[in-house]
Amino acid sequence: MTGLALTAVAAPARRREKRPGHGWLLLPPVLVLLGFFGYPLVLVVLQSLESKTGEFGLSVWLDVLGSAEFRDAAWKTVALALGATAGCVVLGTFLALVIAFVPFPGARTLSRLVDTVLAFPSFLIALAFTFIYGSAGILGAGGFLYSPFGILLAEITFYTPFVMRPALAAFGQVSSAQMEVAASLGAKPGRVLRQVILPEALPSLASGACLTMLLAMNEFGIVLFLGAKDVTTLPMLVYGKGIVTFDFPQACVIAVVNVVFSLALYGTYRRLTKGGQRAAVDQA
Amino acid sequence: MTPAVEFRGVSVRFGRTTALSPLDLTVARGETLAMLGPSGSGKSTALKALAGFVVPSTGRVLLDGEDVTALPPHRRGLGVVVQSYALFPHMRVEANVAFGLKARKTPRAETARRVAEALELVGMGEYARRYPRELSGGQQQRVALARALAIRPRVLLLDEPLSALDAALREDMVAELLRLRAELPDTTLIYVTHDQGEALALADRIAVMRDSKLVELGPSRELYQRPSTEFTASFLGASNLIPVEVIQPDGTRVRLGDRELAADPSGTFRVGRPVALGVRPHRVGITAADAPGALPAVLRGVQWRGTGFRLDLDLDGNEIRAEVPDVEGLPSVGERVGVSIPDGCPLVGIG
Numbered sequence: 001m002t003g004l005a006l007t008a009v010a011a012p013a014r015r016r017e018k019r020p021g022h023g024w025l026l027l028p029p030v031l032v033l034l035g036f037f038g039y040p041l042v043l044v045v046l047q048s049l050e051s052k053t054g055e056f057g058l059s060v061w062l063d064v065l066g067s068a069e070f071r072d073a074a075w076k077t078v079a080l081a082l083g084a085t086a087g088c089v090v091l092g093t094f095l096a097l098v099i100a101f102v103p104f105p106g107a108r109t110l111s112r113l114v115d116t117v118l119a120f121p122s123f124l125i126a127l128a129f130t131f132i133y134g135s136a137g138i139l140g141a142g143g144f145l146y147s148p149f150g151i152l153l154a155e156i157t158f159y160t161p162f163v164m165r166p167a168l169a170a171f172g173q174v175s176s177a178q179m180e181v182a183a184s185l186g187a188k189p190g191r192v193l194r195q196v197i198l199p200e201a202l203p204s205l206a207s208g209a210c211l212t213m214l215l216a217m218n219e220f221g222i223v224l225f226l227g228a229k230d231v232t233t234l235p236m237l238v239y240g241k242g243i244v245t246f247d248f249p250q251a252c253v254i255a256v257v258n259v260v261f262s263l264a265l266y267g268t269y270r271r272l273t274k275g276g277q278r279a280a281v282d283q284a
Numbered sequence: 285m286t287p288a289v290e291f292r293g294v295s296v297r298f299g300r301t302t303a304l305s306p307l308d309l310t311v312a313r314g315e316t317l318a319m320l321g322p323s324g325s326g327k328s329t330a331l332k333a334l335a336g337f338v339v340p341s342t343g344r345v346l347l348d349g350e351d352v353t354a355l356p357p358h359r360r361g362l363g364v365v366v367q368s369y370a371l372f373p374h375m376r377v378e379a380n381v382a383f384g385l386k387a388r389k390t391p392r393a394e395t396a397r398r399v400a401e402a403l404e405l406v407g408m409g410e411y412a413r414r415y416p417r418e419l420s421g422g423q424q425q426r427v428a429l430a431r432a433l434a435i436r437p438r439v440l441l442l443d444e445p446l447s448a449l450d451a452a453l454r455e456d457m458v459a460e461l462l463r464l465r466a467e468l469p470d471t472t473l474i475y476v477t478h479d480q481g482e483a484l485a486l487a488d489r490i491a492v493m494r495d496s497k498l499v500e501l502g503p504s505r506e507l508y509q510r511p512s513t514e515f516t517a518s519f520l521g522a523s524n525l526i527p528v529e530v531i532q533p534d535g536t537r538v539r540l541g542d543r544e545l546a547a548d549p550s551g552t553f554r555v556g557r558p559v560a561l562g563v564r565p566h567r568v569g570i571t572a573a574d575a576p577g578a579l580p581a582v583l584r585g586v587q588w589r590g591t592g593f594r595l596d597l598d599l600d601g602n603e604i605r606a607e608v609p610d611v612e613g614l615p616s617v618g619e620r621v622g623v624s625i626p627d628g629c630p631l632v633g634i635g
Contacts (some may be wrong), residue, residue, distance in 0.1 A: 177370035180337045181428075183357035184364040185384030185435060195383070199374045 041259070048252035064253040070237065074257070077233040080151060081217040087156035088212045092163030093205060097193070099164075100171035111168060117161045125158040126225030148231050154222045159215060163208040170204035171197065203272055210269035214262055234258045286349035288313040288439055288472040289334065294343035296329050303329040305497045306343060313438075316465060316473040318483035318504075320520065321493030327476045329496070331443050334474070336360050347439065358387070363432030367444040369424045371416040377403070377427050378412040384435040402434040403427075405464065422453045429464070439472045446482060458485050480520050484508060492516045512551030514634045517562035524568065524604040525560040525634060526625065535559070535631050541579050541600060546627035553633035561629045568606035569624035570595065570614065578622025585617060599623055 051059045064070050099107050099114075132138050133145040174197050182192045198205075220235040232240070234254055242251035287310035296304040304326040311317045319327040332338040334345055336357035344353045352360055371380050378399050385395040403409045406426040416424055425445060432440060445461075446454045462485065465473065477483050483490050483504070490507050492499045492515065500507060500516045511517040518525060528538040528547070535549030538561065545561070553559050571578045584603075585596035595606040595614075606623070608614075615621055 175368065175370060177366045177368050178372060180332075180335070180357065181364050181366060181370045181431075182372070182383065182387075183337075184335055184360070184362055185431070186358050186361070186387040187383070188358050188387075191387055196372055200372075202374075 044252045044255055047249055048256055050249055052249065060249040061253050064250050069232070070254065073232045073234050073237045073254075076148070076231060077217055077235075077258075080148065080155065080231075080233060081213050081219075083152050084155035084159055084216040084219075085209050085213040087152065088160045088163045089205065089209045091156060092160045092208065093167055093198075095160070096164045096167035096171060097197075100168055101197075114161045114164050114168075117158075118165065120158075121221065122158050122219060123221035123225045125154050126222045129154050129157075129226065146226060150226055151223055151231055154226060155216050155219060158222065159212045162212045162215065163205065166204040166208040167201060170201035174200050207269055207272040210265060210272055214265040214269060217261060217265065218258065234261075285313065287311060287346075288315070288348060289474065290346040290349075291330065291334070292344045292346065294330070294333050294340045294345055296326075296333055296338055297341045302496050303338075304333065304340075307498055309491060309498065309501065311439075311472055311474060313472055314470050315489065316475060316487050318475045318477060318487035318490045319493055320477060320480060320483040320490050321499075322478055322519070324495070325493040326496035327491075327493045328443055330493075331441050331474065331476050334439075335362055335364055335441055361435070361437055363435060363437035363440040365425070365428050365432050365440070365442045365445045367447045369416070369421075369428045369448070371424055371428055371431070373416055375415075376412070377408065377414050377416065377419070380416065380427060381412075381431045381434050383431065388435065398434050398436075402430040405433060405467070406430045406460070421449050422457060425449065425457065426460075433464075433468075437471070439474065440468075442473065442475045444477055445475075447478070454479075454482070458482055461486060480522075484520075490520070492520060494519075510548060510550035510630050511562060511632060512630075514551075514560065514562075514632050517630065517632050521562065521564050522605075523562035523564050524602075525632070526563055526599065526602055526604060527558060527560045527634065528631070530555065530559055530631075538631060540625060543577065543579060543625075545625060545629070547631040548628050550630040551632040553631065557633055558635050559631055560634045561625065562632055563604070563625055563629050565594070565605045565607040567626055567629070568597075568604065569626070570606060570608055571622035571624055573615070573620040573622045575622045575624075578624055581621055581623040583615060583617055583619060583621050586611060586614075597621070597623060 048060060049056055049058065051057065099111050129145060129150070133150070178196055179192055182196050183189075187195070218235055219233070220239070223231060223233050223236050224239070235258065238251050238254045238258065241247045241254065289309075289311040291307045291309040293306045293308060294304065295302070295306040307326075307330055309317075309330075319330060321327045329338065333340045336352070336355060340353060344351050346352065347360065347362075372383065375383070381399045381402050382395050385398060390398070399412070400409065403412055406429050408423060408426045408430060411419060411423065411427070416427065419427065425448075429445075442461075446457050449457060458481075465486065473486075475483070475486055487504050489502060490504050491501045492507065492513075494515050500511070500513050507516055508521055511520060511523070514525060517523045526540065528540045528545070530553075531537040531539050531544065533555055535547060535553065538545055538547045538559070540561070547561060573580060579599060581600070581604075582598040583595060584598050587594040587596075589607075592607055592609045593611050595608060595611075597604050597606060604623075
């Protein structure tokens with residue numbers, strides 16, 4: 001996942017030349033992809049279309065989509081992901097602005113630190129939160145951590161760097177000459193920020209937000225680790241159905257829904273990063 | 285009259301590096317001053333201190349007699365054009381030009397009128413709806429000019445505005461700037477460049493800078509014809525500096541080899557210190573090696589420059605350059621030729 005974030009930021013527009021006559025080279029990777037990724041996915045979809053009595057049809061789908069449990073989880077997943085994304089964008093943009101434009105000693109170290117956080121597994125944040133805010137933690141704050149807000153806070157903490165990284169890269173591209181000229185034209189710092197810096201960084205911010213949304217929607221470690229009682233997200237529900245109650249068809253339905261959500265978001269993300277690259281190229 | 289711009293002992297230091305040594309300079313209203321020097325000479329730093337982009341370590345900056353040293357850039361009201369154009373890539377040309385007017389809360393109708401006027405002034409009226417990326421370098425620089433002019437600044441600062449353009453376009457733009465110059469007689473222009481041709485074409489006065497210091501300041505023609513320092517002579521006129529011996533203590537007569545020449549002692553020099561004649565390449569005469577009064581030299585190289593030839597010569601151990609219209613009757617490279625130096629060349633102290 002970290003890899004995703006980084007390519008989004010730095011990937012130069014690669015042009016692949018078509019070399020005729022080497023198509024067979026594609027065969028091994030395609031076979032591997034089909035075997036290890038495509039086939040299971042097909043199985044999941046097929047499984048979701050098979051009812052308990054072995055009939056083939058949409059009955060399980062109707063059951064699941066009609067259930068309050070599913071709708072509640074879907075709504076919670078989307079709400080949490082949206083909330084986490086909003087939080088990350090606000091916090092990430094602010095922090096990136098400070099690091100990029102307010103000269104202070106250690107700014108570079110801090111931005112390196114941000115990169116390091118990208119490499120951490122998400123449950124580490126949940127674990128750390130338990131030590132700090134948990135019922136037996138340092139602050140002894142108790143209950144709040146196990147509410148949706150605890151999860152939101154943990155996700156914002158963990159995913160903010162995913163917005164900061166592209167934001168920092170985008171802010172770095174706004175030339176000091178542009179800001180100086182804007183100021184000389186009579187724009188106060190606030191106007192320079194609103195009309196010059198943020199619009200130029202917008203594609204990068206949007207792609208960062210999209211990535212965060214994608215990852216937050218599929219977040220499992222944090223939700224599981226904090227074990228919030230009334231917070232069941234789609235990935236949690238898949239886990240519950242599949243591993244705990246062995247209701248495989250239902251788990252598959254939910255998994256397919258989750259995959260569709262993710263693909264839609266990923267598509268948006270790709271489009272936005274492409275736009276971001278175009279903007280970056282124009283700049284140069 | 286109060287000068288439009290005044291530097292009073294302005295210096296800029298970054299840590300231990302001195303970017304600008306204390307500078308005293310005044311520019312009159314409506315005057316065009318070129319700050320000329322190689323890179324690292326402090327000329328851009330001086331401009332940045334004037335615009336408020338860097339804070340001077342010492343000294344005061346005055347605009348129309350008012351101390352603006354402590355004012356942020358957005359309250360100085362200067363027009364700034366930079367080498368990289370620095371257009372806002374996400375805004376159309378018209379929005380770029382309107383930026384300063386909007387920042388000043390100019391009424392909408394007035395803004396539209398002045399945007400059109402500024403674009404018309406630089407001949408970019410038809411491109412208002414384009415994005416900067418859809419324009420060529422020269423067009424982008426015109427837009428940058430229009431954007432700076434739209435706020436009707438009393439002082440326009442141009443920082444190497446033509447350096448990113450190719451040679452032919454640069455000459456067109458110099459002509460364009462001269463035309464603008466004539467249309468805006470009250471606007472003070474400060475033009476930073478490393479190109480002596482641009483400086484001579486545009487400026488009333490030239491401030492020659494080197495190693496973060498002001499070397500010499502004076503009317504363009506005077507600096508060109510009677511440079512008083514070695515650096516100005518070589519940088520502004522690409523002059524050959526030929527060491528000579530002073531015969532008359534006032535420097536009006538000098539000896540070069542076995543020849544006596546009349547000289548114009550424009551710079552300060554002290555008796556006993558080495559001096560040199562500043563001789564422009566086109567004033568070096570080439571004659572037959574045995575011609576009467578010719579100084580013996582060796583031809584080292586010939587370059588055809590289209591309009592003429594550039595000759596590299598060795599004159600008694602000094603490398604000098606000459607420009608001649610043709611090489612008819614010239615000996616081949618490596619052979620001896622005669623060189624004649626005219627009377628009246630400027631004499632400057634060296635070393």
